[in-house]
Amino acid sequence: MTACHETSPAGAPGSREAQTRVLLVGNPNVGKSTLFNAMTGARQRVMNAPGTTVELSTGSWHPTGSAAPLDVVDLPGTYSLVARSPDEQVVCDALRGDTPGGPDLRVAVVVLDATALSRSLYLLAQVARTGVAVVVAVTMLDVARAHGTPVDVAALASRIGVPVAAVDPRTGSGLEDLARAVRDHGGIRVRGIHPGADTAPTDDLTSQLAAAEVHFAWVEEVVGSLGGRPTVRRTRTDRVDRALLNPWLGLPVFLATLWALFELTTRAATPVMDLVDRVINGPVLTAAGALLEGWAPSWLVGLVVDGVLAGVGTVLTFLPLMAIVYTALALLEDSGYMARAAFLADRAMRAIGLDGRAMLPLIIGFGCNVPALAATRTLPDARRRLLTGLLVPWTSCAARLTVYILLASIFFPEHAGTAIFAMYVLSVVLVVGGGLLLRRTLFRDLTDEPLLLVLPAYQRPRLRPILTSVASRVRSFASKAGRIIVVTLTVVWVLMAVPATGDHPVGDVPVQESLYGRAAQGAAPVFAPAGFGDWHLTAALATGFVAKEVVVGALAQSYAVAEPEDVGAPDAVAAPEPVPTSEAVAGTDGPAVGQESDGAGAPTLSNQLRTTFEETSGGHASAAALAFMVFVLGYTPCLATVAEQWRRFGAAWTLGAVGVQLVVAWVLAVLVFQVARLL
Amino acid sequence: MDRDLQVLSVLTPVALHLRMHEVGLRAGATVRVTHVAPFGGRVVAVGASRIALDSSTAGLIDVAVRP
Numbered sequence A: 001m002t003a004c005h006e007t008s009p010a011g012a013p014g015s016r017e018a019q020t021r022v023l024l025v026g027n028p029n030v031g032k033s034t035l036f037n038a039m040t041g042a043r044q045r046v047m048n049a050p051g052t053t054v055e056l057s058t059g060s061w062h063p064t065g066s067a068a069p070l071d072v073v074d075l076p077g078t079y080s081l082v083a084r085s086p087d088e089q090v091v092c093d094a095l096r097g098d099t100p101g102g103p104d105l106r107v108a109v110v111v112l113d114a115t116a117l118s119r120s121l122y123l124l125a126q127v128a129r130t131g132v133a134v135v136v137a138v139t140m141l142d143v144a145r146a147h148g149t150p151v152d153v154a155a156l157a158s159r160i161g162v163p164v165a166a167v168d169p170r171t172g173s174g175l176e177d178l179a180r181a182v183r184d185h186g187g188i189r190v191r192g193i194h195p196g197a198d199t200a201p202t203d204d205l206t207s208q209l210a211a212a213e214v215h216f217a218w219v220e221e222v223v224g225s226l227g228g229r230p231t232v233r234r235t236r237t238d239r240v241d242r243a244l245l246n247p248w249l250g251l252p253v254f255l256a257t258l259w260a261l262f263e264l265t266t267r268a269a270t271p272v273m274d275l276v277d278r279v280i281n282g283p284v285l286t287a288a289g290a291l292l293e294g295w296a297p298s299w300l301v302g303l304v305v306d307g308v309l310a311g312v313g314t315v316l317t318f319l320p321l322m323a324i325v326y327t328a329l330a331l332l333e334d335s336g337y338m339a340r341a342a343f344l345a346d347r348a349m350r351a352i353g354l355d356g357r358a359m360l361p362l363i364i365g366f367g368c369n370v371p372a373l374a375a376t377r378t379l380p381d382a383r384r385r386l387l388t389g390l391l392v393p394w395t396s397c398a399a400r401l402t403v404y405i406l407l408a409s410i411f412f413p414e415h416a417g418t419a420i421f422a423m424y425v426l427s428v429v430l431v432v433g434g435g436l437l438l439r440r441t442l443f444r445d446l447t448d449e450p451l452l453l454v455l456p457a458y459q460r461p462r463l464r465p466i467l468t469s470v471a472s473r474v475r476s477f478a479s480k481a482g483r484i485i486v487v488t489l490t491v492v493w494v495l496m497a498v499p500a501t502g503d504h505p506v507g508d509v510p511v512q513e514s515l516y517g518r519a520a521q522g523a524a525p526v527f528a529p530a531g532f533g534d535w536h537l538t539a540a541l542a543t544g545f546v547a548k549e550v551v552v553g554a555l556a557q558s559y560a561v562a563e564p565e566d567v568g569a570p571d572a573v574a575a576p577e578p579v580p581t582s583e584a585v586a587g588t589d590g591p592a593v594g595q596e597s598d599g600a601g602a603p604t605l606s607n608q609l610r611t612t613f614e615e616t617s618g619g620h621a622s623a624a625a626l627a628f629m630v631f632v633l634g635y636t637p638c639l640a641t642v643a644e645q646w647r648r649f650g651a652a653w654t655l656g657a658v659g660v661q662l663v664v665a666w667v668l669a670v671l672v673f674q675v676a677r678l679l
Numbered sequence B: 001m002d003r004d005l006q007v008l009s010v011l012t013p014v015a016l017h018l019r020m021h022e023v024g025l026r027a028g029a030t031v032r033v034t035h036v037a038p039f040g041g042r043v044v045a046v047g048a049s050r051i052a053l054d055s056s057t058a059g060l061i062d063v064a065v066r067p
Ligand SMILES: Nc1nc2c(ncn2[C@@H]2O[C@H](COP(=O)(O)OP(=O)(O)OP(=O)(O)O)[C@@H](O)[C@H]2O)c(=O)[nH]1
Pocket: A026, A027, A028, A029, A030, A031, A032, A033, A034, A035, A075, A076, A077, A078, A139, A140, A141, A142, A143, A167, A168, A169, A170, A333, A334, A335, A459, A462
């Protein structure tokens, strides 16, 4: 815990306006981000605070009548500058001027919640003590009025001696006043608070408490001068909570919410994703092909169509899903229900050493890992986001289900459901076990914090601000994660296009003759202890690194057989009962095993797979297939997940996680094979 | 439930103490328990704010009924 006091004084007023950086500081949920969106509109971007995984939004604000735009930063919410988490530390650093490329002139817009003045003023006192120029913006005045505790903004301004603007961030009203105050560089001195006065910053708790007492006394005085402290009154929110926090009604509603989120990421998102996919793979690819036709060499066509465009297509198919999940999360947050969900989930998640707010991302993960990583955003601090983000890949997403269905229906036709269910059980075990292990090793700094959660009042979500923030988040995903995906897919294409021997032209190579195929052959022996050391299988696993949806297709391609219908189709993904595909896969049992594809008696994928697994496992095909499923569960879910982790947590954590997942997956697969073949 | 209580003292571990203070749970404050959630969590009202606490933390706040 560190206190951040005594910053260098803010730059001299009067320097160029364009150099002013406006910092939005305030308690959680006071409307900073909404205010930020009202100020900047679409002119914003999301970035990480330097050296951290804390996300910051920066943007530029052109107030009417202002010559030059102002640079605005939306900071994480905090109750105090005695930082207890990386996010809160970021606020301290920003006030001290430690943001990248920061101009020296900083104005802190301290956002006060009119319904929680004491708490807000306490933070204001701390900010004022750093010596930074201060402007106050009061939000939630409408709510305060409705509660019968209106706040007299003019009285507040004259009492504290710095400019105060009454704003409603949702409508943008009051922004002109705020702009005027910011242009005048705010007030340097809050009346009654002495910048950098008394003792030096200290990490000692008792002296921090003592320092806090001084500020509390000031807060009491200010609140007192404004007409006394508010009394507790029963509100509409209390009446709603009577139902939603009730043991009998609250838990079912909570579970229904989780279920709805899961459905959104699977059933609802799939048709949209398919549509985008069809457009990319249909008209767009055809058009690109036609454009290149005639003049471009075949390798260039391949590079553009199968490399770059395939990558862009992958990114685009994720966009609707990301937008849907972001919107759902924003609705939950905006309505105020998110905090209740965290409160309700707290007990269960605490038992496995996680925060109540980790429940949501993990549930979404069973639909798709990529938006689940996005959902870690709702956790209150960076370390907890990272911990949850590292566990998300072990939630078994719907794409992995396609592989389970294929193998389970071939190798466990009688018990396909059980085999698939076992994968989900293992998935939960991995998440819980991984969480417990990480908490005892790399995350020992995360103490078992008691729950202390300020519940916002319920309100009707506003569509406009939600859409603005969803759009900016989706854009940020597309540009950052998108770049990683496109580059990697292009590299994969090159590996598949370049022949390992001179017998084939570049861009027209059978899989096993390409560098990719050769690498798969080289890697195959690694999987011999797990019973599936075969290049068809390792090549499919390598493709599965890109996306699990394509594993089945890649297997079919490497055997040069047709991909079975159904498996991999969206209905199969979301099908509540995973068994019906067994017919399509294992339907044509017959003498065709191992024969060349030759019209009528064509070998089916199931026969090919059965033969391969029989050979590689020394007669324990089912054990090896089970091990293969376990491996698919355990290793890297997909390239998009890696890209999203990279964007959020940086290269080191991401690559470390990929490595650990591979090792764990391999060890588990070997274990499963070695044990199962004895049975 | 639903009665005005006066906080006498907050007995949380030191590390949490400051945070409790910051959100308004400090000696002398008037609070009210508005909800008891599943598994014993409590929602405590301080002014217009509602603060959710797990059951053990809530148990560390010493209160008396306000006359
Ligand atoms: N009624 C009302 N609601 C507001 C006002 N200002 C913001 N809100 C709502 O308050 C909620 C929280 O706003 P955010 O902008 O996300 O708050 P924040 O300060 O960025 O919160 P953190 O990022 O968690 O610190 C949103 O649902 C807003 O629509 C206001 O003046 N009146």
